[in-house]
Amino acid sequence: MNESEFNKKIKKAQRTAYQAAFATAIATALLLFSIYYPTFLVFKNNETQLSTVTLDEDRIENGIHVRTGLVDAEGLMTVVNNCTNCHSSKLVTQNRMNAERWNETIKWMQEKQNLWDLGENQKIIVDYLVKNYPPKKVGRRMQLTDIEWYELQD
Amino acid sequence: MERRSFVKKATLGVFATLLGTDIVYGAKMLEGYKPLGLQEPDPFKLFKKNKEMVVLNDKPWNIEPKAHLLDDKVTPNAAMFIRNNGKIPYEIDAEKWTLTIDGESVKKQKTYSLQDLKTNFKHYTYQLTIECGGNGRSEFNPPAKGNQWTLGAVHCASWTGVRLKDILADVGIKDDAVYIGYHAADVHLSGDPSKEPISRGCPISKAIQEETLLAFKMNGEDIPVAHGYPLRLVAGGWPASVSGKWVNRISIRNKVHDGAKMTGTAYRVPCKPVSPGEKVKDEDMCIIESMPVKSLITYPKSGAIIKKGKSLDIRGHAWAGELEVSAVEYSIDFGATWQKCSLDKPANRLAWQHFSASIEFPKSGYYEVWAKAIDSNGNAQPMVVPGWNPKGYLNNACHRIAVKVS
Numbered sequence: 275m276n277e278s279e280f281n282k283k284i285k286k287a288q289r290t291a292y293q294a295a296f297a298t299a300i301a302t303a304l305l306l307f308s309i310y311y312p313t314f315l316v317f318k319n320n321e322t323q324l325s326t327v328t329l330d331e332d333r334i335e336n337g338i339h340v341r342t343g344l345v346d347a348e349g350l351m352t353v354v355n356n357c358t359n360c361h362s363s364k365l366v367t368q369n370r371m372n373a374e375r376w377n378e379t380i381k382w383m384q385e386k387q388n389l390w391d392l393g394e395n396q397k398i399i400v401d402y403l404v405k406n407y408p409p410k411k412v413g414r415r416m417q418l419t420d421i422e423w424y425e426l427q428d
Numbered sequence: 429m430e431r432r433s434f435v436k437k438a439t440l441g442v443f444a445t446l447l448g449t450d451i452v453y454g455a456k457m458l459e460g461y462k463p464l465g466l467q468e469p470d471p472f473k474l475f476k477k478n479k480e481m482v483v484l485n486d487k488p489w490n491i492e493p494k495a496h497l498l499d500d501k502v503t504p505n506a507a508m509f510i511r512n513n514g515k516i517p518y519e520i521d522a523e524k525w526t527l528t529i530d531g532e533s534v535k536k537q538k539t540y541s542l543q544d545l546k547t548n549f550k551h552y553t554y555q556l557t558i559e560c561g562g563n564g565r566s567e568f569n570p571p572a573k574g575n576q577w578t579l580g581a582v583h584c585a586s587w588t589g590v591r592l593k594d595i596l597a598d599v600g601i602k603d604d605a606v607y608i609g610y611h612a613a614d615v616h617l618s619g620d621p622s623k624e625p626i627s628r629g630c631p632i633s634k635a636i637q638e639e640t641l642l643a644f645k646m647n648g649e650d651i652p653v654a655h656g657y658p659l660r661l662v663a664g665g666w667p668a669s670v671s672g673k674w675v676n677r678i679s680i681r682n683k684v685h686d687g688a689k690m691t692g693t694a695y696r697v698p699c700k701p702v703s704p705g706e707k708v709k710d711e712d713m714c715i716i717e718s719m720p721v722k723s724l725i726t727y728p729k730s731g732a733i734i735k736k737g738k739s740l741d742i743r744g745h746a747w748a749g750e751l752e753v754s755a756v757e758y759s760i761d762f763g764a765t766w767q768k769c770s771l772d773k774p775a776n777r778l779a780w781q782h783f784s785a786s787i788e789f790p791k792s793g794y795y796e797v798w799a800k801a802i803d804s805n806g807n808a809q810p811m812v813v814p815g816w817n818p819k820g821y822l823n824n825a826c827h828r829i830a831v832k833v834s
Contacts, residue, residue: 360617362487368576379573386688388618412569414812418730418796421830426732426740 343367349402352395360387370409376400475654478506484575488512488617488625489654492580495827496729498745501775501782502555502647503583510654511560511581513689514625517613517674522658527642529595531679533605540595542658545642549590549598554639555779556664557584557747558671559719561695564823567813570705572820579724579827584745584780587662589643592678593636601632601680608635609685610661610672627687628669628695629679634717639664639778642675664778665749667695667716667821690715697817704816713818718749721809722824723756723783723801730829740787740831746771746801747780754806756783759798763811763826766800789833798828 334346342354342363357366371379377400383389392399471491472479478497484490489512497507525542560581565572609629616623634640641662643651651657656673663670669689689695696713723746734740746753752774757766769783789795802808809826
């Protein structure tokens with residue numbers, strides 16, 4: 275090894291040392307910054323609640339998809355993904371129709387509300403809706419139900 | 429939101445590179461960020477609504493009160509139903525708000541600032557009954573599609589504004605004008621800016637009624653955002669959809685307005701009565717104009733238990749679209765016999781009227797108190813759900829409450 279090669283190696287080592295020092299300085303600065311300004315550091319406040327939200331986004335409780343209130347049955351996620359982007363799932367769960375009328379409703383949404391072509395998913399969706407949200411037979415006037423009785427005070 | 433998410437992602441990346449180590453909760457954190465941001469705010473706080481109101485739909489917002497929440501003579505915001513067809517406008521700047529009058533039948537298009545309207549025209553205040561065309565839809569069989577309103581989609585607030593007729597006179601309209609159509613700042617559910625969520629209207633004859641207002645105040649204050657701030661067209665007695673919210677343009681048309689939800693089956697009923705479930709062609713559907721006679725018992729709340737020998741005081745409101753209510757009766761024997769209620773005159777035309785009665789029950793047991801209003805043409809509310817129609821409009825069947833005498 276001659277002198278110039280030795281000098282080159284020394285310089286290279288110096289450069290590497292400077293780079294490492296520089297990187298460490300930046301890392302230290304950022305860490306200090308985040309200690310003094312905790313809001314800058316994303317994982318400080320939210321870690322517990324956020325990790326549960328992530329895990330449970332599509333959780334099912336008592337046969338109900340919690341996030342949307344839809345019944346857990348074959349086709350659920352196809353319905354969630356195609357039917358709850360533009361409107362609330364509440365608009366689905368409060369309606370009851372047969373296949374013909376659900377299909378008409380889809381056609382109406384495609385004509386008037388920018389619903390995309392559902393392709394093979396349409397049958398999955400309509401089957402799900404008819405099975406889980408079919409029409410109920412009611413008369414021209416139902417009995418009063420769900421009465422919450424209370425003592426009327428003067 | 430998206431920008432912040434990006435900044436956080438970038439920050440996290442810088443940290444990982446510099447420290448040469450994994451950030452333990454990093455992955456979960458970034459995935460989890462979005463769902464948290466998507467959580468809905470509390471609508472009752474957001475819109476200052478009574479906690480007992482029922483949310484039918486949260487995208488778009490559709491919220492209705494139960495009958496007993498409508499007991500006030502002038503409906504406060506807290507008990508007013510919300511029926512939105514699209515998304516509430518993202519940004520509303522009343523200072524820069526304008527109203528343009530245009531259309532085939534306007535002599536010359538004209539634009540007013542909100543301030544112009546307030547300073548250049550006389551103000552009027554009316555109490556106006558506004559009922560959703562689909563109020564009572566939940567009782568139709570076969571079921572009609574849409575938000576399943578029970579009976580609370582009606583209110584009678586006090587509205588202050590300028591008469592539309594004064595503005596039309598100022599602009600000048602042609603002799604061939606037949607209809608007006610409003611346009612507004614709300615956003616289509618799909619987000620498509622070329623589509624309007626709703627753009628309805630009324631014939632010129634309704635537009636030039638004295639009570640048809642372009643309102644900027646409700647119950648003496650700025651109109652709440654969910655009810656149309658800063659400018660709402662208010663046409664009492666007609667389906668609430670005629671009373672367009674967030675209005676920024678009114679077109680004077682030489683034909684029936686053909687905006688969103690004016691055509692097809694929207695806010696229309698069969699021109700001739702049809703059997704339940706029957707298919708009706710679009711051309712056989714007619715636009716709903718005046719709403720039918722109806723009433724609500726607002727006190728007591730359904731489910732009252734009273735002691736035998738005590739009388740029960742009931743009260744509520746009755747309305748009849750363009751007409752006045754001439755009588756209200758009640759029955760405690762499922763309509764076998766009817767007794768008269770006392771009935772007030774309306775505060776002004778198109779305002780609901782208040783009724784009351786004191787009821788004696790012959791023996792203990794379960795009762796239903798039914799109320800029936802009769803309009804000035806002699807039309808009464810039916811006891812059963814009236815004629816079926818494809819979209820489930822105009823259910824004006826008698827309201828009833830459950831009472832137990834113990």
